[in-house]
Amino acid sequence: MELNYKVFGEGKPLIILHGLFGSADNWLTIAKDLAEHNYQIFLVDQRNHGDSPHSDEFNYTAMAADLNEFIETHQLERPLILGHSMGGKTVMKFAVNYADKWDKIIVVDIGPKAYPVHHDVILKGLKSIDLPNIKSRGDADKQLSEYVKDMGTRQFLLKNLARDKQGGYKWKINLPVIDKNIENVGEGLEEPLAIEREVLFIRGEKSDYILDQDIILINQIFPNSEVKTIKGAGHWVHAEKPNEVEELMLEFFR
Template structure:
């Protein structure tokens, strides 16, 4: 699948993968900062952003999408960073293609299985009747019945766009994402591992990476290190950008 992407800066290549319900735009602020040092590729994963839709959504095909992107763009030995779902895509790719990347950064996700916890968000998004929708404000009001946090709603509603006839439509492939939500929560298979340098960055206020996950992390990535950022939740790069960038640049500057 030919993925949509945005390219910034010059230097050593760095690929960034967004999380569930996200897009490359979510990482533009961080991408611009990193573009002072790296050639940054911000990718829309399948069924997200401006990339194509597909009935298949799992980490095997998303890792294959990433491999195709690297080969098509002739990118040599990139650093790869992935957040949440993007982190699992990056991990899947890394263990399957250990010779196709340099260093790996995984943001607030572990290589374990997670229970389904997006049911309310999915119900909220489905509650928005696109055929009768008049404005984004109306969409926000409908979504607020399910998602009280304004910041989360603003993030989710970035997926709302208009087609050529000016009708509202979703950028995300909502039906497929809903059908694949259990698959999105799956962990990596135990038989896969890589000894490349890997950095896990977690938010101390998030429950995606816990102390007991360190054993699982080391099983897959023996040379992994884990850094936790105090006062940050799941959206570390947005909540604590300066601390986040300092850790990322410190890790990537080791080579």
């Protein structure tokens, strides 16, 4: 699958993958900053997200294969790779399945363990929006607010609304397929990495995605890994503490 992407800078290739309901633009600010440090940054829309193609197949094996195809298509020699949340799961799957294709990996606020489905309310809210009849993003926001109370979360989700050719609204994400396959998003990783290559996990102090007890499993699957915690940050670490995330990235890549 030919994924949509944006590229910044020149130098060592670094691929960045967004999380569920996100897109390449989520990492735009950090990408532009890192491009000043001799990196060529590829911000990639994963399948069924952003401007990448839609597919009925939506699981980490397929998304890891997409990433491998992207690397081969662009002839990238052992790139650095970062993934946040769902993107982090894609990157972990890729790391194990294509162990000879990467240099260093950063996984942001997600672990290899299985996660129970916890996006039910968001999915209900998105499906509740009456796309054929809304006249503005404000209408969509009002309908979504019945399910999602946090304004910041709603603004993030509604970035997935786009205009169609008739002047109405459509979803950029493949909402029916994501809804149908939501259990795949929480799938755990069981195979350990067979090589001793470096992996950095970054977690938010206020997030519950990587708990202290999860570090045991992280070390079992990625023997040469470390976990760094960013104080005061929740799950959206890169949005809340971009400077701290950049510092950890640069330090690790050096």
